[in-house]
Amino acid sequence: MLAVVFGIFKYLERNFIRRATERLDKNEPYAALAEFDSWQSFKIHRLALEWGLMDPLWYYHWGLAALRTGDYQKAYVQFRRVSEVSSDPVLKSLAYFNQGEARLWQWDAGAHENAASLYIDALKINPEMVIAKKRLEWLRQANLVKTKAEMKARGDKGRPNQDSKNQDDKDGQSEKFKSTQGKQRRGY
DSSP states (O other), X not given: OHHHHHHHHHHHHHHHHHHHXXXXXXXXXXXXXXHHHHHTTSHHHHHHHHHTOSOHHHHHHHHHHHHHHTOHHHHHHHHHHHHHHOOOHHHHHXXXXXXXXXXXXXXXXXXXXXXXXXXXXXXXXXTTOHHHHHHHHHHHHTTSSOOHHHHHHHOTTOOOOHHHHHHHHHHTHHHHHHTTTTOOOOOO
């Protein structure tokens, strides 16, 4: 009897994930997020969430919906759950990347360094992930994170080299990167 109930639950879960994916594909993230929130209205669903019985795809799509609506804290939590429980390397690398995206756009203390480390974690699992390489390079070019070699070259104080700062201003790089700060991430 328990196996039948669990089977029905998993069928409903997969059907729900499919519906949420369709909403996200139609660019309706608010509707998808509302569906995820409504799922918790039933006690059995809340228990399944608490006990970790949900498929990692569930958390991944919930995180995508939250990321696309700008709820970066909720997206970060959902992608962290996926990275902790998923055994699929592709899903895990995407979760690390999107967790970095959610962290990056929070713009609080340490967000850039944390996002960079999450992009590196995604690249450890999937070294061919082009978007993670580009985002990491973007952070380095914008002088938002530093490599260990750059930190050592500057000395222990961690202050940027004045010559490199002047060169960036001459190239117009700082304006290029400042113009992208307000853009919302879509997730991958």
